[in-house]
Amino acid sequence: AQSVTQLGSHVSVSEGALVLLRCNYSSSVPPYLFWYVQYPNQGLQLLLKYTSAATLVKGINGFEAEFKKSETSFHLTKPSAHMSDAAEYFCAVTLSGSARQLTFGSGTQLTVLP
Amino acid sequence: KAGVTQTPRYLIKTRGQQVTLSCSPISGHRSVSWYQQTPGQGLQFLFEYFSETQRNKGNFPGRFSGRQFSNSRSEMNVSTLELGDSALYLCASSLESGAGEAFFGQGTRLTVV
Numbered sequence: 001a002q003s004v005t006q007l008g009s010h011v012s013v014s015e016g017a018l019v020l021l022r023c024n025y026s027s028s029v030p031p032y033l034f035w036y037v038q039y040p041n042q043g044l045q046l047l048l049k050y051t052s053a054a055t056l057v058k059g060i061n062g063f064e065a066e067f068k069k070s071e072t073s074f075h076l077t078k079p080s081a082h083m084s085d086a087a088e089y090f091c092a093v094t095l096s097g098s099a100r101q102l103t104f105g106s107g108t109q110l111t112v113l114p
Numbered sequence: 115k116a117g118v119t120q121t122p123r124y125l126i127k128t129r130g131q132q133v134t135l136s137c138s139p140i141s142g143h144r145s146v147s148w149y150q151q152t153p154g155q156g157l158q159f160l161f162e163y164f165s166e167t168q169r170n171k172g173n174f175p176g177r178f179s180g181r182q183f184s185n186s187r188s189e190m191n192v193s194t195l196e197l198g199d200s201a202l203y204l205c206a207s208s209l210e211s212g213a214g215e216a217f218f219g220q221g222t223r224l225t226v227v
Contacts, residue, residue, distance in 0.1 A: 043218035
């Protein structure tokens with residue numbers, strides 16, 4: 001069975017500061033990992049995905065994540081936060097190689113302070 | 115290209131009733147997955163349909179069911195509604211294979227009173 005743990009249900013950063021959202025996974029086999037963002041009353045939008053092609057993955061809106069097998073981590077970062085980044089972020093894992101059946105973390109609410 | 119469409123967006127039902135939610139996937143997508151999102155349990159996988167067949171099912175009671183039509187549109191049904199069924203129900207469509215993206219609809223907000 002696979003799972004993901006997101007450390008920190010709420011993270012606050014100042015506009016222009018580094019964003020770091022943490023995700024650790026548990027899996028007996030190499031996983032496929034995803035980061036999604038959700039704005040209020042909206043569905044989920046894919047930010048980026050790791051599918052074993054490269055350990056550093058670049059996504060949309062300036063976000064990137066690095067897969068570290070030794071640390072079983074897939075943390076999401078952005079060098080400079082923007083007010084529009086305020087949203088809830090979810091890390092997800094699947095073993096099947098497809099996004100059809102995702103196991104999600106509990107989410108991290110990002111607040112960006114002016 | 116149109117996205118995933120879920121109808122209705124909001125729904126209020128009374129305990130004990132049943133409800134049907136609809137999802138139209140992106141054109142060409144044959145896989146439809148359903149998720150329940152609640153503040154307490156987070157995002158949980160309900161089931162996945164492909165070519166009118168349920169391929170995977172999450173850990174939900176039998177009151178939750180679904181189906182998929184030949185045009186890939188999917189419906190999910192919840193019978194004998196309970197207060198705890200109040201949630202945002204999200205549908206996602208994706209291509210058949212590969213580590214492709216799951217495209218999510220905006221969800222149906224179900225409130226059981």
